[in-house]
Amino acid sequence: MILDAARAAASRLFSPEFRSVFLKTLGLTLLALVAFWFGIESLLEWLAWPWLQGPGLPSWAGWLGAIVAGILLAMGMALLVAPVTAVIAGLFLDDIAEVVERTDYLDDPPGRPVPALHSLALAIKFFGVVVLGNIVALLLLLVPGINIAAFFIVNGYLLGREFFEFAAMRFRPEAEAKALRRKHAGTVFLAGLIIAAFLAVPLLNLLTPLFAAAMMVNLHKAVSAREKA
DSSP states (O other): OHHHHHHHHHHHTTSGGGHHHHHHHHHHHHHHHHHHHHHHHHHHHHHHHHHHTOTTOOTHHHHHHHHHHHHHHHHHHHHHHHHHHHHHHHHHHHHHHHHHHHHHOTTSOOOOOOOHHHHHHHHHHHHHHHHHHHHHHHHHTTSTTTTTHHHHHHHHHHHHHHHHHHHHTTTSOHHHHHHHHHHTHHHHHHHHHHHHHHHTSTTGGGGHHHHHHHHHHHHHHHHHHHHHO
16 A cells, blocks of 8 residues: 555656646755755854954864864755655645546545645644754764664654645545544554655655655545545
């Protein structure tokens, strides 16, 4: 069921039906990440400037500061990819879901779009949760025996939960969507791990909003069919 949902989502990424939403999600994801890049870079320069202007600093201090700033910038961007993905998906989930439902589930009644303000509020709230979760994961990278597994566990849980509930709320109230996700928590978590693996691949991770939303629409359909059986 999970692999079928992932394969179905991957097969749709570059299909003609997805072209419009593909360009919108990719463009906005890139724009958001570029904006964060310059924002973090400016913040680091502002914080470092008083230290680099101190009297008597050795010549290598500037080089060291640049290296540290580069590392912090890379870590900051790695931290933000997941939450940015969640926000972008929240903006375009209904567009993605409508394409999947129209092309793959013609005989099923279409879902109802989640109200825009409610969807945006959920996405912004989740942005903060994922940032905090990834800060914890980043700290756990320093703990022997956990390391990179922390990234997958944190993002697998959070992204799986978020995208599944987004997809489910097109067909059921929010409380019912959350209850369904809890009932199938193991399945949703495993699906979230696939999203986290997708997210970990450079360049490919720019398509995470599209892949994750399409995958969870398919997974919700499969879970709903099992509930009715």
